[in-house]
Amino acid sequence: MRIPCPHCGPRTHEEFTYYGDATVRRPSSSSPDAVAAFYDYVYTRDNPFGLHRELWFHQGGCHEWLVVERDTRNHAIKGAVPARDVFKAGESK
Amino acid sequence: MASRYSIFSLLRESLRGHRGWTPAWRDPEPRPAYDFIVVGGGGHGLATAYYLAKNHGARNVAVLEKGYIGGGNVGRNTTIIRSNYLMPGNIPFYEHSLKLWEGLEQDINYNAMISQRGVLNLFHNDSQRDQCVRRGNAMHLHGVDGELLNREQVRKLLPMADFDNARFPIMGGLMQRRGGTVRHDAVAWGFARAADSLGVDIIQNCEVIGIRQDDNGVMGVETTRGFIASRRIGMACAGNTSRVASLAGLRLPIESHLLQAFVSEGLKPLVPCVITFGAGHFYISQSDKGGLVFGGSIDMYNSYAQRGNLPVVEEVCEEGVALFPCLSRVRMLRSWGGIMDMSMDGSPIIDRTAVDGLYLNAGWCYGGFKATPASGWCFAHLLATDQPHDVARAYRLDRFATGRLIDENGSGAHPNRH
Numbered sequence: 437m438r439i440p441c442p443h444c445g446p447r448t449h450e451e452f453t454y455y456g457d458a459t460v461r462r463p464s465s466s467s468p469d470a471v472a473a474f475y476d477y478v479y480t481r482d483n484p485f486g487l488h489r490e491l492w493f494h495q496g497g498c499h500e501w502l503v504v505e506r507d508t509r510n511h512a513i514k515g516a517v518p519a520r521d522v523f524k525a526g527e528s529k
Numbered sequence: 530m531a532s533r534y535s536i537f538s539l540l541r542e543s544l545r546g547h548r549g550w551t552p553a554w555r556d557p558e559p560r561p562a563y564d565f566i567v568v569g570g571g572g573h574g575l576a577t578a579y580y581l582a583k584n585h586g587a588r589n590v591a592v593l594e595k596g597y598i599g600g601g602n603v604g605r606n607t608t609i610i611r612s613n614y615l616m617p618g619n620i621p622f623y624e625h626s627l628k629l630w631e632g633l634e635q636d637i638n639y640n641a642m643i644s645q646r647g648v649l650n651l652f653h654n655d656s657q658r659d660q661c662v663r664r665g666n667a668m669h670l671h672g673v674d675g676e677l678l679n680r681e682q683v684r685k686l687l688p689m690a691d692f693d694n695a696r697f698p699i700m701g702g703l704m705q706r707r708g709g710t711v712r713h714d715a716v717a718w719g720f721a722r723a724a725d726s727l728g729v730d731i732i733q734n735c736e737v738i739g740i741r742q743d744d745n746g747v748m749g750v751e752t753t754r755g756f757i758a759s760r761r762i763g764m765a766c767a768g769n770t771s772r773v774a775s776l777a778g779l780r781l782p783i784e785s786h787l788l789q790a791f792v793s794e795g796l797k798p799l800v801p802c803v804i805t806f807g808a809g810h811f812y813i814s815q816s817d818k819g820g821l822v823f824g825g826s827i828d829m830y831n832s833y834a835q836r837g838n839l840p841v842v843e844e845v846c847e848e849g850v851a852l853f854p855c856l857s858r859v860r861m862l863r864s865w866g867g868i869m870d871m872s873m874d875g876s877p878i879i880d881r882t883a884v885d886g887l888y889l890n891a892g893w894c895y896g897g898f899k900a901t902p903a904s905g906w907c908f909a910h911l912l913a914t915d916q917p918h919d920v921a922r923a924y925r926l927d928r929f930a931t932g933r934l935i936d937e938n939g940s941g942a943h944p945n946r947h
Contacts, residue, residue, distance in 0.1 A: 437838055450840045454830045454945060456784070471930075478942050479782040479873045479929040483771035485833050508785070508833045 437506075440516050443498040451496030457481050458489045458503045458519070485509060491519060534638055553718055554598075554725035559732050562758035563591045565912055566750060568737050568773055569766035570594025572603035572713075572898065573890055575720035575731070576905020577765055577912070579637070582727035584906070585913035590729045591759075593752060595736035599717040602768055605835070605867030606898040607790050607812060607824045609803050611648040611708035612673050615664045618923030618935040619876060620671040625920045626903030627707060633902060639719030641711050642817065647802035648708030651683065651852075653697040657807050661703040668705070676704045686801055689855050697808035697851065708803060710814050710822075716901060740777040746885025747777070763888045763912050765904075768868030769833070770891040777884050781891065782873040782929045784944040787832035788824065788895045789841055791864045793856075795819030804852070811848035820862060823849055827869060827895060829945045837866045869895045875947030876935035879907050880917065880926040888912055889926060894947055 437449040459482070463473035488508045494500050501519035506512070532538055532551070542549050565581055567574045570592045581587040610630050612623035634641050652658045665675040679701045684692060692699050721731055732754070739751030740762070749758035766773050774781050800815040813823035825845035828837045842864060850857045872878060872892030877900065882889050890908045893900060907921035917924075923935055929942075940946035 448840070449830075449838070456831075456943065456945070475930045476780075480780045481771070481782070481784050482780065483784050483831065485769075485772050485785075488831050490831065506830075508831050510834055511832065511838070 437511050452492040453495045455491035458491045553722040557730045559757050564589040566759040566762045567592045568764045570598050571601045572716050572901040573904045574765035576901050577908040578729040579720050579724040580906045580909035588728045592731045593735045594733045597733050598721050599714050602867045603717045604714050607822050608710045608713045610899040613705045615667050616935050621920040624673050626900050629902035637719045637723035641715040641719050643711045645707050645709040647706045649702045649704045649802050650805045651699050651702045651807045653808045665703050674707050678702045678704050689853050691854050747887040760886045765890040767870040767893050770870050784831050784871050786869050786871045787828040787837050787866050788869050789837040789866045790824040792862050793821040793859045794862050806852045809848040835866045871944030873942045874934040874936040877924050878926050879921045879924040
């Protein structure tokens with residue numbers, strides 16, 4: 437697999453560290469259903485058969501956190517953007 | 530039932546030119562309704578159906594398999610059996626499994642080539658030794674065999690290992706002599722044949738594409754071969770658990786990951802038991818045909834593709850050569866990938882779900898093969914009685930919410946780290 441890093445260009449995935457699902461969001465600890473929300477946040481996952489948005493850290497390169505969109509059926513990568521852009525825009529899913 | 534396999538049936542067929550053998554199991558059309566449906570015709574699903582029929586007298590059971598018997602993870606593992614665990618929730622379960630393995634071939638009348646050649650976990654520093662002593666003591670407390678070998682005892686077993694490695698010297702190992710290997714395809718075929726002979730319908734090429742529910746719970750499954758009704762449905766479809774469970778609206782603490790395994794060309798006897806390399810993540814044994822069977826870590830990212838990437842191949846081979854330098858020129862024959870249910874604490878789930886009548890057997894990470902008989906035994910118990918079996922009581926689905934995790938590695942809610 438080659439991940440198209442927006443700063444470094446296409447690089448082998450060995451340079452990256454995988455973190456996991458990029459669609460989960462830390463819930464507010466003050467909300468009334470915080471216990472259930474934290475259970476979902478920490479433990480349950482959609483685990484999709486198909487496109488998966490996931491976090492990779494470019495440890496062997498620019499040290500950017502990326503949100504990569506990848507097909508779990510065949511490892512085809514659709515795109516990669518800096519995670520800060522995704523999270524700043526407040527995009528949830 | 531097809532005729533019993535024995536030395537006499539073999540002799541009789543030898544004299545008849547082997548023309549009298551019949552298929553090991555039937556290929557039935559699905560009936561409109563069953564008392565029990567097991568989704569997934571892998572080792573765990575077939576064992577579940579077998580023990581439902583044998584231990585609980587169920588005569589109206591179907592196993593639904595989307596592909597063919599033996600085409601999934603039961604034929605894609607490194608065939609190791611052992612019960613050398615640390616956590617109290619795990620040891621009794623895996624020990625039950627090992628005991629079932631010990632009597633399995635007579636029970637199902639099938640030669641599964643079970644070989645208790647031993648499983649040796651090497652350690653390379655003082656803290657790993659302490660860990661092995663601790664785990665060995667935990668095993669002894671549960672009546673499981675375990676033996677601490679010193680460097681010289683290991684050297685006698687493995688004269689070809691690199692004992693002078695400056696960074697990872699071998700200091701000894703924790704040996705479980707009752708552990709070993711099994712011919713994995715034979716486990717699938719043997720359980721399928723034994724279950725079939727007790728009346729279980731094994732329905733291949735039958736993918737579940739929907740789970741129908743009403744106010745009383747589960748009603749049956751929509752399949753590629755039509756609707757099949759049942760009020761008791763067990764899911765044993767590791768790798769694809771999240772997909773099947775999502776048909777019933779369930780979201781699980783599981784991610785699907787990819788594990789590769791490898792076989793070398795055939796060699797003369799070299800590796801006498803199963804050996805794990807403590808300095809990395811590498812395990813190796815030698816098949817009866819002579820090929821070295823080995824593997825390492827998962828590929829680390831979510832995947833449903835049954836094939837892996839090259840960096841893991843390189844890493845696994847490097848670790849193998851670090852342990853046994855003499856392997857450097859051995860040629861690799863085959864590699865393959867399987868899809869693992871990686872649970873959030875590294876331990877399995879055998880439990881009810883939020884849907885009445887729908888049961889879950891999942892989250893085996895990459896330790897599912899050794900668990901096959903006990904998993905079937907306990908899941909059958911749960912399906913038949915609606916109560917968890919004693920040795921599988923800890924494998925609850927709600928343990929993630931209640932904090933009663935069984936995290937052998939202590940690596941937290943990161944499925945790829947277990």
